[in-house]
Amino acid sequence: MEIILSLAIGLMTTCGVWLILRPRTYQVIIGLSLLSYAVNLFIFGVGGVKSNMPPILEDGVVSTTLSDPVPQALVLTAIVIGFATTALFLVVLLAARGLTGNDHVDGRNE
Numbered sequence: 001m002e003i004i005l006s007l008a009i010g011l012m013t014t015c016g017v018w019l020i021l022r023p024r025t026y027q028v029i030i031g032l033s034l035l036s037y038a039v040n041l042f043i044f045g046v047g048g049v050k051s052n053m054p055p056i057l058e059d060g061v062v063s064t065t066l067s068d069p070v071p072q073a074l075v076l077t078a079i080v081i082g083f084a085t086t087a088l089f090l091v092v093l094l095a096a097r098g099l100t101g102n103d104h105v106d107g108r109n110e
Helices: 002-020 025-046 067-098
Strands: none
Touching: 002 025, 025 067
């Protein structure tokens, strides 16, 4: 399971960096979103990849094999903040495209 998670993080990071280097604003926004998802998966993976394990308690007794709830809470918060940031970027993209007439990062029409 860890190797699949590592490959997913690496693939999302690679695609995100490639999209950030593109000349169009929309592609840059999608690249930033992919990078944030890769970071969220990394933080989630730091908490330990355990399947069919309780978060903290098992029938009122503390289990020895825990899933750490702190990374899960951090990822949930990061997802909400990332969604709000992406919405803000899209509004700025639409405003900039309306004012300049193009959506290139550097402002050129090519």
